[in-house]
Amino acid sequence: MIVGVMGGGQLARMLALAGQPLGIDCLFLDPVADACARSAGELLRGDYGDEDRLDQLAHRASVVTYEFENVPEASLRRLASRVAVHPDPKALAVARDRWHEKRLFADLGIPTPPFVAVDTHADLERGLAAVGRPAVLKTRTMGYDGKGQRVLHDAADAENAFAALCGSPLILEGFVSFDREVSLIAVRDRLGDTRFYPLTENVHRNGVLVQSVAQPGDPMTAQAEDFARRLLEHLGYVGVLAVEFFQKGHDLIANEMAPRVHNSGHWTIEGAETSQFENHLRAVTGLPLGATHPLAAAGMVNFVGRLPEAAAVLAVPGAHLHVYGKAPRPGRKVGHVTVRAPGEAELRKALARLAALAASA
Amino acid sequence: MIVGVMGGGQLARMLALAGQPLGIDCLFLDPVADACARSAGELLRGDYGDEDRLDQLAHRASVVTYEFENVPEASLRRLASRVAVHPDPKALAVARDRWHEKRLFADLGIPTPPFVAVDTHADLERGLAAVGRPAVLKTRTMGYDGKGQRVLHDAADAENAFAALCGSPLILEGFVSFDREVSLIAVRDRLGDTRFYPLTENVHRNGVLVQSVAQPGDPMTAQAEDFARRLLEHLGYVGVLAVEFFQKGHDLIANEMAPRVHNSGHWTIEGAETSQFENHLRAVTGLPLGATHPLAAAGMVNFVGRLPEAAAVLAVPGAHLHVYGKAPRPGRKVGHVTVRAPGEAELRKALARLAALAASA
Numbered sequence: 178m179i180v181g182v183m184g185g186g187q188l189a190r191m192l193a194l195a196g197q198p199l200g201i202d203c204l205f206l207d208p209v210a211d212a213c214a215r216s217a218g219e220l221l222r223g224d225y226g227d228e229d230r231l232d233q234l235a236h237r238a239s240v241v242t243y244e245f246e247n248v249p250e251a252s253l254r255r256l257a258s259r260v261a262v263h264p265d266p267k268a269l270a271v272a273r274d275r276w277h278e279k280r281l282f283a284d285l286g287i288p289t290p291p292f293v294a295v296d297t298h299a300d301l302e303r304g305l306a307a308v309g310r311p312a313v314l315k316t317r318t319m320g321y322d323g324k325g326q327r328v329l330h331d332a333a334d335a336e337n338a339f340a341a342l343c344g345s346p347l348i349l350e351g352f353v354s355f356d357r358e359v360s361l362i363a364v365r366d367r368l369g370d371t372r373f374y375p376l377t378e379n380v381h382r383n384g385v386l387v388q389s390v391a392q393p394g395d396p397m398t399a400q401a402e403d404f405a406r407r408l409l410e411h412l413g414y415v416g417v418l419a420v421e422f423f424q425k426g427h428d429l430i431a432n433e434m435a436p437r438v439h440n441s442g443h444w445t446i447e448g449a450e451t452s453q454f455e456n457h458l459r460a461v462t463g464l465p466l467g468a469t470h471p472l473a474a475a476g477m478v479n480f481v482g483r484l485p486e487a488a489a490v491l492a493v494p495g496a497h498l499h500v501y502g503k504a505p506r507p508g509r510k511v512g513h514v515t516v517r518a519p520g521e522a523e524l525r526k527a528l529a530r531l532a533a534l535a536a537s538a
Numbered sequence: 539m540i541v542g543v544m545g546g547g548q549l550a551r552m553l554a555l556a557g558q559p560l561g562i563d564c565l566f567l568d569p570v571a572d573a574c575a576r577s578a579g580e581l582l583r584g585d586y587g588d589e590d591r592l593d594q595l596a597h598r599a600s601v602v603t604y605e606f607e608n609v610p611e612a613s614l615r616r617l618a619s620r621v622a623v624h625p626d627p628k629a630l631a632v633a634r635d636r637w638h639e640k641r642l643f644a645d646l647g648i649p650t651p652p653f654v655a656v657d658t659h660a661d662l663e664r665g666l667a668a669v670g671r672p673a674v675l676k677t678r679t680m681g682y683d684g685k686g687q688r689v690l691h692d693a694a695d696a697e698n699a700f701a702a703l704c705g706s707p708l709i710l711e712g713f714v715s716f717d718r719e720v721s722l723i724a725v726r727d728r729l730g731d732t733r734f735y736p737l738t739e740n741v742h743r744n745g746v747l748v749q750s751v752a753q754p755g756d757p758m759t760a761q762a763e764d765f766a767r768r769l770l771e772h773l774g775y776v777g778v779l780a781v782e783f784f785q786k787g788h789d790l791i792a793n794e795m796a797p798r799v800h801n802s803g804h805w806t807i808e809g810a811e812t813s814q815f816e817n818h819l820r821a822v823t824g825l826p827l828g829a830t831h832p833l834a835a836a837g838m839v840n841f842v843g844r845l846p847e848a849a850a851v852l853a854v855p856g857a858h859l860h861v862y863g864k865a866p867r868p869g870r871k872v873g874h875v876t877v878r879a880p881g882e883a884e885l886r887k888a889l890a891r892l893a894a895l896a897a898s899a
Contacts, residue, residue, distance in 0.1 A: 190558075194555060194559070197551075197578060197863075198555070198858070200859075200861035200863065202577065216579075217558060451858075465852050467852065472833055472834070472878075487560060488825050488826055491560075491820065491825050491826050492826045495811065499559040
């Protein structure tokens with residue numbers, strides 16, 4: 178069976194590596210000739226809006242999925258008229274636009290920071306009055322890894338940020354001084370069977386995820402699963418969904434969702450009975466879901482910019498290296514390492530060693 | 539880094555899938571255009587003796603390894619004069635010939651069945667007198683999965699078997715009425731660091747492995763590790779080595795060795811901290827070895843001839859499917875499933891369900 182994937186980056190690569198043992202071959206559409214997924218599947222090189230390429234993808238694949246949110250709407254419509262597309266394009270339409278996303282959270286009773294759409298300077302003034310300061314001004318679309326957003330502490334910040342970002346539709350959100358950031362990776366199949374991975378605690382630096390640690394039995398689990406389930410059921414969702422939350426006190430506040438496999442779920446490759454990549458493929462192809470329980474204490478460190486020496490990484494007990502085959506570049510995710518450890522203490526020790534290697538690379 | 543692999547079958551495919559996350563790309567030499575490893579790496583199509591192809595492999599790869607024993611000696615010599623070859627070709631020279639193999643076992647004090655080389659009818663007569671009946675007449679080279687061997691119960695069997703097999707150099711071995719068959723997967727790196735996976739209990743049918751179950755803590759472990767260590771050290775071995783034993787009472791009797799990753803170690807992909815495929819690549823490329831301890835109760839069922847329905851396999855708790863991308867054919871290994879279970883009882887139950895699926899495919 179062939180699964181078409183919009184995008185040929187590291188998420189597509191890890192999907193394809195999970196697919197091969199199942200007899201699932203991935204076919205990627207990506208404009209970049211050396212898209213890193215090409216080592217694990219076949220690359221169709223073309224723009225995401227190239228109609229011939231989209232038709233080839235639809236013709237050859239039994240189902241199409243995606244590894245990023247910013248797939249052009251017209252491309253999704255074209256694909257969906259020819260082949261099954263999972264998750265449903267409406268999940269992507271919501272996730273692509275921060276305002277629609279927050280609107281849906283609010284409609285489903287999922288707490289969010291206060292937010293307002295900002296198109297004009299007057300909107301910004303009114304917005305700041307409504308949400309207070311500090312606040313965060315973000316582009317509604319195309320933002321990732323902290324790109325397209327500015328924190329506003331005072332009037333000067335607001336002017337500068339508006340000047341830098343205006344031209345795109347914007348959203349102003351109240352700044353959440355959170356206690357921690359967590360994410361929930363969920364998966365739902367075509368029949369509605371739904372599984373959740375353990376809640377994951379995440380650390381970002383400059384807007385980029387640097388570390389995740391699985392938190393089986395976390396007291397916030399039930400709240401997170403309740404909120405994720407509302408989204409999955411409302412959207413008739415099929416595949417892996419990631420929801421990122423801020424935690425403040427005993428409350429979760431939804432930050433964003435990603436209708437795809439997610440960096441904070443990379444630890445599941447070795448750390449869970451079935452990885453998020455395999456379960457996404459199982460869901461979209463109609464195979465039964467695999468168990469999501471953790472196998473051990475597990476966590477992940479991202480390699481951003483450059484890779485450390487493989488030998489140094491692999492000398493850490495329980496370390497499992499994942500390089501993406503991408504050229505080094507500041508701020509770019511080029512690999513990660515997951516750790517599987519017999520207990521929390523060993524896990525923390527290994528993660529600290531790996532974080533030091535990541536920092537010195 | 540590029541690792542050259544002689545052969546492009548399922549072992550090469552699983553090596554390549556283990557290599558990609560480490561940043562290791564596999565380059566296969568195989569005469570078959572649709573060699574199943576091609577989905578996970580680059581295929582050089584050519585005969586194993588094709589000098590141009592061998593030189594390409596040696597030129598492009600940092601190290602060359604193999605997935606089968608019957609690599610022509612001249613090819614190995616040519617490769618080894620141009621690039622590092624691991625495991626050392628002398629290990630392969632031993633394993634390729636059952637007589638040399640048994641001779642080495644005996645020289646190292648590793649028990650074997652009684653054996654004699656058979657070239658002539660007179661050798662056969664003398665051999666039968668020496669080893670007794672029943673006995674097994676085998677080709678010294680090119681045998682696998684029960685091919686090229688006959689059990690001799692009486693004089694008529696002996697005549698028929700000799701008539702069928704003569705023309706190849708033969709070996710006559712005493713038949714071992716064993717209590718069980720076990721194998722040990724070992725790995726040794728360039729610095730001599732050596733690790734052993736748990737002893738594995740195997741079941742063959744018609745000479746083909748059908749099921750393996752890991753046996754951590756098995757009372758025969760020390761004896762098996764002692765014998766394997768003698769081989770590893772004598773051969774200055776680098777990479778994964780599999781040794782198959784018969785157990786009779788409290789004794790292990792060495793049956794054969796395979797200087798490569800081995801079917802009875804497939805359960806390590808999900809069942810051990812580091813798979814045999816990853817550890818073989820780590821060893822031959824000079825990376826530190828990974829831990830070999832089991833993660834759970836683990837076992838494997840082979841799919842021979844045809845694959846069962848993926849959905850039925852994946853509905854079994856803890857089942858992990860591995861298809862090889864090979865066309866169905868009677869007697870051909872086309873995939874396997876590994877099971878990871880919380881305990882022995884759950885493992886046995888899952889293996890029984892999977893064996894039934896395998897049998898009805």
